[in-house]
Amino acid sequence: MTRCATVTCRAKPCASASWTYWCGLVDRQVLANKSSNMTQNMPAPVDGRLPHVYFGHLAVTNYSLCTTTSLSMTNISSFVAFMRSHEKTNTWFHTPGTELFGKSDDMDMCPCLRARMAYSEGGSLADHTAGDRNGGTISIDCAASTMVGLLSWKFHRDLPATRVFAFGTSKETATVPGPTIFATRGVPTHITWTNHLPPRHFLPWDRSLATARPRTGVPTVVHLHGGVQQSTSDGHSMAWFTSGFSSTGPHFSSPAYSYPNEQPPGNLWYHDHAMGLTRVNILAGLLGAYRVSDPAAEAKLGIPSAGGEFDRNLVLFDRDFTRDGALFMNATGNNPTVHPQWQPEYFGSVVVVNGKAWPFLRVRRRRYRFRILNASNARFFKLSLSGGLRFVHVGSDSVYLAKPVATDEFLLAPSEMADVIVDFAQTAKTAEAVVLRSDAPAPYPGDPGEKADTVAVMKFLVARNPEHDPSAVPAGLMTRYPRPDVREAVRTRRIAMYEYTKKGTDEPTHLYLNGRAYTDPVTETPREGTSELWEVINLTDDNHPLHVHLAVFAALEQRSLRSVDEFRECMRGSASGGAGGRNDAKACGLARHLAGGRRHAVPRQERGLKNVFKVRPSTVTTLLVRFKPLEEENEGKGRSGRFPFDVTAGPGYVYHCHILDHEDNEMMRPMRIVR
Numbered sequence: 001m002t003r004c005a006t007v008t009c010r011a012k013p014c015a016s017a018s019w020t021y022w023c024g025l026v027d028r029q030v031l032a033n034k035s036s037n038m039t040q041n042m043p044a045p046v047d048g049r050l051p052h053v054y055f056g057h058l059a060v061t062n063y064s065l066c067t068t069t070s071l072s073m074t075n076i077s078s079f080v081a082f083m084r085s086h087e088k089t090n091t092w093f094h095t096p097g098t099e100l101f102g103k104s105d106d107m108d109m110c111p112c113l114r115a116r117m118a119y120s121e122g123g124s125l126a127d128h129t130a131g132d133r134n135g136g137t138i139s140i141d142c143a144a145s146t147m148v149g150l151l152s153w154k155f156h157r158d159l160p161a162t163r164v165f166a167f168g169t170s171k172e173t174a175t176v177p178g179p180t181i182f183a184t185r186g187v188p189t190h191i192t193w194t195n196h197l198p199p200r201h202f203l204p205w206d207r208s209l210a211t212a213r214p215r216t217g218v219p220t221v222v223h224l225h226g227g228v229q230q231s232t233s234d235g236h237s238m239a240w241f242t243s244g245f246s247s248t249g250p251h252f253s254s255p256a257y258s259y260p261n262e263q264p265p266g267n268l269w270y271h272d273h274a275m276g277l278t279r280v281n282i283l284a285g286l287l288g289a290y291r292v293s294d295p296a297a298e299a300k301l302g303i304p305s306a307g308g309e310f311d312r313n314l315v316l317f318d319r320d321f322t323r324d325g326a327l328f329m330n331a332t333g334n335n336p337t338v339h340p341q342w343q344p345e346y347f348g349s350v351v352v353v354n355g356k357a358w359p360f361l362r363v364r365r366r367r368y369r370f371r372i373l374n375a376s377n378a379r380f381f382k383l384s385l386s387g388g389l390r391f392v393h394v395g396s397d398s399v400y401l402a403k404p405v406a407t408d409e410f411l412l413a414p415s416e417m418a419d420v421i422v423d424f425a426q427t428a429k430t431a432e433a434v435v436l437r438s439d440a441p442a443p444y445p446g447d448p449g450e451k452a453d454t455v456a457v458m459k460f461l462v463a464r465n466p467e468h469d470p471s472a473v474p475a476g477l478m479t480r481y482p483r484p485d486v487r488e489a490v491r492t493r494r495i496a497m498y499e500y501t502k503k504g505t506d507e508p509t510h511l512y513l514n515g516r517a518y519t520d521p522v523t524e525t526p527r528e529g530t531s532e533l534w535e536v537i538n539l540t541d542d543n544h545p546l547h548v549h550l551a552v553f554a555a556l557e558q559r560s561l562r563s564v565d566e567f568r569e570c571m572r573g574s575a576s577g578g579a580g581g582r583n584d585a586k587a588c589g590l591a592r593h594l595a596g597g598r599r600h601a602v603p604r605q606e607r608g609l610k611n612v613f614k615v616r617p618s619t620v621t622t623l624l625v626r627f628k629p630l631e632e633e634n635e636g637k638g639r640s641g642r643f644p645f646d647v648t649a650g651p652g653y654v655y656h657c658h659i660l661d662h663e664d665n666e667m668m669r670p671m672r673i674v675r
């Protein structure tokens with residue numbers, strides 16, 4: 001038996017606390033945190049497995065041993081039961097007898113910015129700048145809100161307002177998520193991003209990571225995910241700046257960004273990308289949706305496409321809250337002696353849609369289009385609808401599919417986007433509500449065969465009366481995009497994913513791509529106008545959503561490795577601690593390990609062009625990555641695969657895992673495009 005912890009509380013000693021199984025672990029954590037209670041401490045692994053509570057399903061906070069006079073816990077289940085009974089986080093949401101949506105919010109239309117350019121339902125450009133190819137100019141602030149005043153955000157109407165970081169054109173109009181930006185294809189948007197964040201972060205940032213190091217203030221920089229823009233406007237993680245530009249990162253040049261929007265219509269999003277603190281800045285609220293529209297082309301499809309009541313963005317993320325409605329993030333790292341605060345994944349037990357916890361939306365008995373973004377740090381959503389309703393996918397990430405694809409459920413990793421049609425006329429005549437729900441394990445995919453609890457996402461209250469629906473889903477969508485052709489690849493690159501743990505524990509310390517730190521010299525230098533095959537080798541137990549800036553790609557194949565332990569061992573070589581390693585897939589017999597490996601079908605709705613792809617553990621995933629603009633066939637003649645800007649200028653681009661907690665701990669690498 002381990003030595004019992006001496007735990008003292010502020011008010012009185014916990015004399016009768018009896019820690020048997022747990023005491024040694026508590027001891028270590030308490031010492032690490034130098035805390036007088038168990039505030040934000042989580043148990044260490046037991047028998048090599050992390051208890052359920054670790055992943056935030058219970059999300060214990062402000063947890064004091066003094067809340068009870070006698071504790072005797074000999075096993076994990078009683079510990080969990082104790083945690084549960086004294087849980088203070090999310091208490092309001094989990095009050096027994098509270099019907100999930102019984103007191104939730106009616107979801108408003110999201111605020112939007114139309115970049116001085118609007119268009120009519122019929123598809124023709126309208127507004128005072130019609131025909132003006134100089135586009136619109138927006139100045140967007142990221143501001144910190146406080147507990148009082150106009151800047152605070154209520155994640156639920158019955159919870160107090162709380163502190164967030166938010167985007168808006170002014171303090172008064174800042175929202176979480178930020179306003180949806182409507183851009184028009186070929187009409188550039190100019191956005192000046194300004195930073196009004198406070199001197200200190202309110203979430204655990206963890207300066208022990210390779211992170212931005214300002215003299216003072218909270219760094220931020222904005223990346224337009226899915227956007228095709230020069231790297232000076234791409235939000236390079238080292239182009240960060242603090243309030244008043246008092247500190248700037250080494251790649252900072254200007255806060256005035258230009259987005260050409262010379263790309264096919266689709267769904268994008270903008271979010272913080274500051275080095276080493278993206279996970280806390282996005283968790284605090286620095287994100288928003290962005291659309292590129294092609295009114296003439298989209299009007300032909302017959303599906304809602306101009307925004308408005310029947311064409312909605314749904315921005316999903318998971319969060320935990322304290323009793324007073326504040327955002328909660330565990331502040332003790334899993335390896336506190338290495339990284340005092342960093343945790344390998346953030347999971348919250350409350351689902352927030354468009355800034356409201358478990359909201360409802362009143363819908364009419366007809367088709368709706370939902371552009372669904374998973375803006376979580378690490379949570380995967382496996383989405384389905386009650387009442388036998390299906391999703392008809394029309395787009396995936398930033399690109400339309402060639403043909404609609406119907407599914408009963410689908411998996412959405414962090415930063416993936418699904419563009420779906422839902423027809424509420426197909427639900428039973430007597431049905432009054434449809435629930436959007438998810439049942440993906442967290443972390444994903446979890447243990448083999450793990451079955452996750454179903455969690456609610458939001459609820460649709462369906463109008464009683466049927467109505468005429470002028471929309472239709474066409475047989476074909478954007479059929480003129482080039483089909484992926486493996487013969488166009490000019491070379492093959494291998495990208496191996498590694499996770500490193502602290503000796504003697506199963507706890508991650510950091511994650512690398514190809515055994516290299518983020519700041520190591522650039523190794524990926526694709527040539528403009530070409531395509532490359534990327535064989536992404538996942539040597540970890542997690543599914544990592546890989547995102548490549550600037551490019552779109554097609555997932556061609558995903559195949560399991562055989563004898564993966566042996567292969568991993570060889571790839572790591574002697575450098576088990578991290579940097580370096582052998583990282584030579586050919587020498588380690590990649591072909592032999594792939595021979596006869598199970599092939600995993602790419603889901604039909606993901607067979608188009610994407611910018612995020614879910615790389616399964618112990619597989620090799622082959623992507624055909626395009627380093628040239630996407631254009632319809634017969635268009636873009638004479639440009640010979642050139643981007644409409646100097647793609648070699650500026651600090652360059654990056655590719656990374658889009659689990660934000662991984663990205664912040666070096667699962668990211670630089671990329672330079674050459675000519």
Ligand SMILES: [Cu+2]
Nearest residue numbers: 544657659662
């Ligand atoms: Cu990852």
